[in-house]
Amino acid sequence: MKGHLSLLLVVIPLLAAPVTAALTRARLAWAIAFAVTTACVILAGMQLWAVLNDGIISYELGGWAPPWGIEYRIDELNALVALIISGIAAVTLPYALLSAEQEIPEDKLPLFYSAFLLCFAGLLGITQTGDIFNVFVFLEISSLSSYALISLGQKRQALTSAYQYLIMGTLGATFFLIGVGLIYSVTGTLNMADLAQRLPELTHLKTVHTGFAFIMIGFALKLALFPLHLWLPNAYTYAPTVISVFLAATATKVALYVMLRVLFTVFPEGFVSTTPASELFILSGIAAILSASVYAIYQANVKRLLAYSSVAQIGYMALGIGLASAMGVTAAIIHLFNHALMKGALFMAIGAIIYRVGACRMENIQGLGRQMPWTFGAIVIGGMSLIGVPGTAGFVSKWYLVLAALEQEAWITVAVILLGSLLAVVYMGKIVEALYFRPVEETNVDVKEAPMLLLAPAWVLVIANIYFGLQTEPDRRGG
Amino acid sequence: MDFIIGHYNYWIVIVLMMVGFYTVINRGNLVKKIIGLNIFQVSVFLLYISIGTVSGGAAPIATEGVELYSNPLPHVLILTAIVVGVATTALGLALVVRIKEAYGTIEEDEIHKCDHTL
Amino acid sequence: MTHNLVLRVVSKTLIPLIIMFALYVQFHGDFGPGGGFQAGVIMSAAIILYTLVFGLDAAERVMPPMALRILASLGVLLYGGVGVATLVMGGNYLNYTVLASTQIAGQHLGILLVELGVGITVFAVMLIIFFAFAGRGRR
Numbered sequence: 176m177k178g179h180l181s182l183l184l185v186v187i188p189l190l191a192a193p194v195t196a197a198l199t200r201a202r203l204a205w206a207i208a209f210a211v212t213t214a215c216v217i218l219a220g221m222q223l224w225a226v227l228n229d230g231i232i233s234y235e236l237g238g239w240a241p242p243w244g245i246e247y248r249i250d251e252l253n254a255l256v257a258l259i260i261s262g263i264a265a266v267t268l269p270y271a272l273l274s275a276e277q278e279i280p281e282d283k284l285p286l287f288y289s290a291f292l293l294c295f296a297g298l299l300g301i302t303q304t305g306d307i308f309n310v311f312v313f314l315e316i317s318s319l320s321s322y323a324l325i326s327l328g329q330k331r332q333a334l335t336s337a338y339q340y341l342i343m344g345t346l347g348a349t350f351f352l353i354g355v356g357l358i359y360s361v362t363g364t365l366n367m368a369d370l371a372q373r374l375p376e377l378t379h380l381k382t383v384h385t386g387f388a389f390i391m392i393g394f395a396l397k398l399a400l401f402p403l404h405l406w407l408p409n410a411y412t413y414a415p416t417v418i419s420v421f422l423a424a425t426a427t428k429v430a431l432y433v434m435l436r437v438l439f440t441v442f443p444e445g446f447v448s449t450t451p452a453s454e455l456f457i458l459s460g461i462a463a464i465l466s467a468s469v470y471a472i473y474q475a476n477v478k479r480l481l482a483y484s485s486v487a488q489i490g491y492m493a494l495g496i497g498l499a500s501a502m503g504v505t506a507a508i509i510h511l512f513n514h515a516l517m518k519g520a521l522f523m524a525i526g527a528i529i530y531r532v533g534a535c536r537m538e539n540i541q542g543l544g545r546q547m548p549w550t551f552g553a554i555v556i557g558g559m560s561l562i563g564v565p566g567t568a569g570f571v572s573k574w575y576l577v578l579a580a581l582e583q584e585a586w587i588t589v590a591v592i593l594l595g596s597l598l599a600v601v602y603m604g605k606i607v608e609a610l611y612f613r614p615v616e617e618t619n620v621d622v623k624e625a626p627m628l629l630l631a632p633a634w635v636l637v638i639a640n641i642y643f644g645l646q647t648e649p650d651r652r653g654g
Numbered sequence: 655m656d657f658i659i660g661h662y663n664y665w666i667v668i669v670l671m672m673v674g675f676y677t678v679i680n681r682g683n684l685v686k687k688i689i690g691l692n693i694f695q696v697s698v699f700l701l702y703i704s705i706g707t708v709s710g711g712a713a714p715i716a717t718e719g720v721e722l723y724s725n726p727l728p729h730v731l732i733l734t735a736i737v738v739g740v741a742t743t744a745l746g747l748a749l750v751v752r753i754k755e756a757y758g759t760i761e762e763d764e765i766h767k768c769d770h771t772l
Numbered sequence: 773m774t775h776n777l778v779l780r781v782v783s784k785t786l787i788p789l790i791i792m793f794a795l796y797v798q799f800h801g802d803f804g805p806g807g808g809f810q811a812g813v814i815m816s817a818a819i820i821l822y823t824l825v826f827g828l829d830a831a832e833r834v835m836p837p838m839a840l841r842i843l844a845s846l847g848v849l850l851y852g853g854v855g856v857a858t859l860v861m862g863g864n865y866l867n868y869t870v871l872a873s874t875q876i877a878g879q880h881l882g883i884l885l886v887e888l889g890v891g892i893t894v895f896a897v898m899l900i901i902f903f904a905f906a907g908r909g910r911r
Contacts, residue, residue, distance in 0.1 A: 182865045190852040193845035238867030308731055315738045319745055326749055331756035335765060338749045342678060345691055345742050352698050352735060359728075360705040715805060733809060744901045751908055 180222045181234045181247045181303050184257060185313075187211055187218075188296035192289045201276070201284035208288040209268045212295065215261040223254040233305070241305070242366035248305030252508070256432045257302045259515050263424045264295050266519070270632040271417040274526055278415045279327055287327060291421070294320040298429050307355050307441070308365045310433060311348060314397070317429075318344045321422060325414040336409035343406040347396030354389030357382050367441050375443040384450065390437055391452060398430035400493055401463030404486045411482035416526035419478060423485055424519035428511050431492055435504065438496065447499060456497030461591045463490025468598035472605065477525050477535040480602055481518065484561065487595060488514045494588060495576055502579035510572035516639050517560040517569055523633035524553040527625035537605070542615030544607070547624045551610055553633045558603035560640045563596050567644040663704035670697035682762040684753065688746045695739045702728040702735075776825075783825045790818040798891050802880065808887040812894025820902055828906055837903060840896045847893030854885045 191211040195204040226232060226249055234247040249257075271291075279287050297317025301310055322344065326337035359365055361382050362373045377383050392403075399407040407427075411419045438447055447453060464487050471483035488510070495507025527550045528543060529535050544551035560567035563574075573592060580588040615622075624630075658665065670693055677690025706728030714726035754760050757768050798811035823831035855866045863870035868882020 179859060179865070186852060186855065186865065190849060190856075193848040197842045197845040235864055236866055238864045238869060308734075312734055312738070315742075319738075319741055322745055322749070326752070331753075332769060334749055334753045334756055335769075338684065338746065338753060341742065341746050341749065342687060342691060345746075346675075346678065346694070348738075349695055349698055353701065356698065356702050356705065356728075365727075737809065748901075748904065751905065 178234070180218055180225065181232055181249050182236070184215055184218050184222065184261075185247075185296055185300045185303055187214060188292045188299065192292040192296060195285055195292060196289035198285045199282075201281055201288075204285040204288040205268070205272055208292055209265075211292060212261060212265040212268050215295075215299070216258070216265045219254070219258040219261040222249060223251075223258050226251055226254040242364045242369035245309050246305040246366055246368070247303045248368060249303065252432065252435065253302045255508075255512070256428065257299055259428060259512055260295070260298050260302065260425045263421065263515055263519055264291075266632045266635055267417060267421045267424075270420065270523055270526070270629055273626060273628050274416050274530055277530060278329055278417075283327065287324070290320040290323050291418075293317070294324060294421075298425055301429050302432060305367050306365050307358075307367055307370065307437075311352055311355065314348055314351070314433075317426070318348065318397075321418070321426060324418045325410050325422075327418075328413040328415050330413050332409070333413035336406070336413045340406040340410045343396055343403075347393045347403075349393070350389050350396065351393030354386040354391075354393060357386030357389065361386075367436065370441050371443065374441065374446070378443060378446050378449070387437075387442065387446075387450065387452075391434070394430050394434050394437075395459075398427050398434065399486055399489055401459045401467065401486060401490060404463070404467070404489070407486055408479055408482040411485065412476060412479040416478075416522070416529055419482075420519055420522040420526060423481070423522055424515040427485070427489055428515055431489075431496075431507070431511055434496065435507070439504065453497045453499045456493045457585075457588065458497075460490040460493035460497055461588070463487055463493065464591055464595040465598075468595055468602065471602040472598065474602075475537050477528075477537065477540065477606060478522070480606070481521055481525065484599065484602065485514075485518060487599075488518070488561075491573070491576060491592070491595070494592070495579065498579045498583060498585070498588070500579055500582060502575060502582055506572055506575035506579050509575055513560070513568040513572045513640070513643060516636050516643065517557050517567075520553055520557040520633055520636035520640060521561065523629070523636065524550050524557060527553075527629040527633065530625055530629055531622045532619055537609045539616065539619075541609045541613035542611075543619060543622060544610030546615065546619075546622050549630050549634070550625050553630070553637045554610065555607060556637050556640060558599075558607065560644065562599040562603060565644075566641065568640045570644055663700070667697050667701045667704070670694075670700065684750045684760040684762065685747070688743060688750070691746070692739065692743060695735070695742075699732045699735060699739075702732045779825050783821050787818045787822055790814060790821070794818065798887065799884070801887050802883055808890025808892075809894055811887075812891040813898055815891070815895045816898035816902070819899055823902070823906065828903070832903065832907075835899060835903075837900070840900050840903070844893050844896035844900060847889045847891070847896065850889030850892065851886050852889075854882055854889070858882070 188211050191207055195207050198204045198207075222232070232247075232249040233241070235241060236245040236247065238244070275284065275287060294317045297313045297315075297320065300313030300316065304310055304313060322337050322341045325340060326334050328336075355365070358370065361377055361380055362370055364370055364373060374383065396403045411423055414422065438452070467483045467486035467490065471480045471487065474480040474483060492507045492510050492514070495503045495505075495510060497503070498506075525535055528540050528547065531547070532539055532543070534540075544554075556567065560569035563569040573596065577589055577592055580592065674690045674692070674694030674697060678687050678694060681687050681690060706725040708722060708724045711722045711724040712720045714723045714729065750760055753765070757765050759765060759768070794811045794815035797806040797814060798808065801807035801811070819831060819835055822834065854868075854871075858867050858870055859865055861870040866882070866886075869875045869878045871881050872878040
């Protein structure tokens with residue numbers, strides 16, 4: 176049993192997906208999905224525990240020894256990311272029960288949960304596998320199901336944004352495929368650990384450099400790294416709320432994980448500094464933080480505002496990678512973790528308002544903070560974490576990021592990080608102001624607090640934000 | 655000259671890739687974009703298959719008296735990628751059908767107009 | 773096309789042959805070129821030909837949409853089930869060797885079942901896609 180942990184984590188949701196697809200009862204499909212995600216949290220927790228105690232886990236699929244067979248190779252980083260994904264999925268599903276039933280037609284719900292499980296399995300698969308082509312396969316499993324999930328949004332713009340994401344996502348995945356092909360053509364292997372052994376002798380080849388560039392661009396598209404982020408705001412705005420929560424908290428994180436893996440495990444040490452990758456990461460990170468934050472300030476739709484803020488937060492992670500020091504990468508990983516918590520909490524709280532009033536433009540939600548105090552509280556604390564107020568998770572990651580920048584005396588980067596926080600104060604302030612200080616719309620006078628089933632998951636994430644804000648040692652999170 | 659003829663498979667791949675990519679970027683018609691995407695993907699399939707060839711090698715099916723085979727791994731990889739491509743195309747076209755039903759058009763600029771007059 | 777006698781007769785004779793060929797590709801897959809993907813597509817081509825000639829309603833009586841949905845799931849589950857069976861029998865996931873007494877027999881049985889699962893799913897999914905597009909304007 177223990178030896179098969181890493182595999183079960185992928186196979187259980189992957190096999191539960193067709194079962195839910197064949198069902199007709201929505202509640203039953205939900206129950207299966209919920210049971211599966213809960214089981215995955217436990218398995219991912221056990222896996223992280225096993226990795227922390229016994230070191231790297233390697234699992235040979237089909238009994239074929241690597242590098243010929245597919246290998247699942249788990250170290251602290253994979254185990255952590257897998258735990259984040261399953262944790263978020265398990266928190267999202269109780270939330271989905273009410274929110275999805277309201278937004279998605281009854282007869283589509285079993286298929287909705289099936290696609291959700293597929294997406295979940297794909298994301299987990301990316302984190303588990305040690306085979307670079309397998310990453311592509313799982314990437315497409317998760318992407319295809321997320322396009323379908325986004326298109327289930329209520330407005331017709333959901334269709335166009337899903338289409339736009341499909342085009343961009345497929346281009347990104349195909350770029351990745353080209354990169355993998357080029358690297359395979361000179362190394363003759365697809366196993367990441369094996370690649371790491373063979374690449375050091377080949378780094379002078381143009382083919383390796385080209386392949387590296389293709390892989391980076393491909394995943395920059397999936398990560399929504401500035402300026403390749405154009406699909407993200409639309410996709411998050413028009414997707415069903417549950418999907419906004421889930422994708423915002425997990426999909427980009429997994430893309431970031433693959434980038435880290437390729438940059439620091441697959442390619443040999445010192446290779447990255449021979450390419451302009453670091454400078455590009457810093458440049459696009461700075462541009463993302465500044466431009467996306469400013470864009471966020473001018474959004475009238477709250478979901479869209481949060482989506483732009485996600486682009487800005489991805490900028491912080493890119494800065495961490497670009498600094499290319501141990502401290503910088505640690506900061507990027509911690510921010511990956513924390514951003515999943517804060518964006519999950521914020522999207523859930525906004526979703527609770529959408530559940531009550533059916534819209535999320537500034538004029539629809541104004542004044543509701545007084546009528547929905549718990550939802551409002553979640554937004555305030557989530558927002559504080561996003562800004563980086565001490566005592567919240569957001570502070571910890573920004574602190575490490577600033578330290579990493581100071582270490583290299585990159586003053587502009589430090590200034591941008593601080594300025595980004597100020598801009599976050601402005602856009603979160605706008606939401607809080609609308610929610611609390613403006614008069615309620617007449618149609619919304621009798622809107623009550625959101626149901627418990629929506630509030631509880633949001634507050635689980637809010638409390639996690641505070642807990643990890645006070646728990647400041649980075650190594651506790653595998654960083 | 656040798657450089658051009660000796661690498662002919664790469665030239666085909668590059669030309670197809672650029673044709674596909676240009677179609678995706680330039681065309682406003684949603685179906686044509688998907689066709690472009692398909693051409694783009696096919697070029698990558700060709701890239702994989704052509705780098706898997708061993709000159710003088712037979713097709714990778716175990717036969718008596720044959721010693722040298724082409725590398726079968728790229729074929730397997732591309733079989734997977736083709737399936738992914740089919741799924742993407744089907745999903746993309748399904749979205750186009752739904753877009754046509756919702757907007758009454760599949761031209762990108764007209765769709766933008768529809769959304770902005772709302 | 774329901775009134776075109778030549779087409780009806782020709783396709784009636786062709787469809788069994790197509791299905792036969794699909795089965796050949798399916799089960800000969802471990803000796804020569806072939807396998808579940810190709811067989812599934814060829815098999816679904818037979819039903820698609822039937823749909824083109826006899827109409828969508830007749831085809832949906834042959835292959836009800838709900839049955840297709842269950843078939844599509846069943847194929848994946850057969851694939852995954854083989855994997856789970858190998859787990860239970862003490863091997864790694866999809867290590868077919870443990871399925872039978874000797875390694876060759878185990879590998880043979882395993883790949884046959886897995887390819888059957890692939891074939892069923894591909895067949896059902898191709899038809900689901902085709903019916904979804906063909907039936908769209910009808911309602």
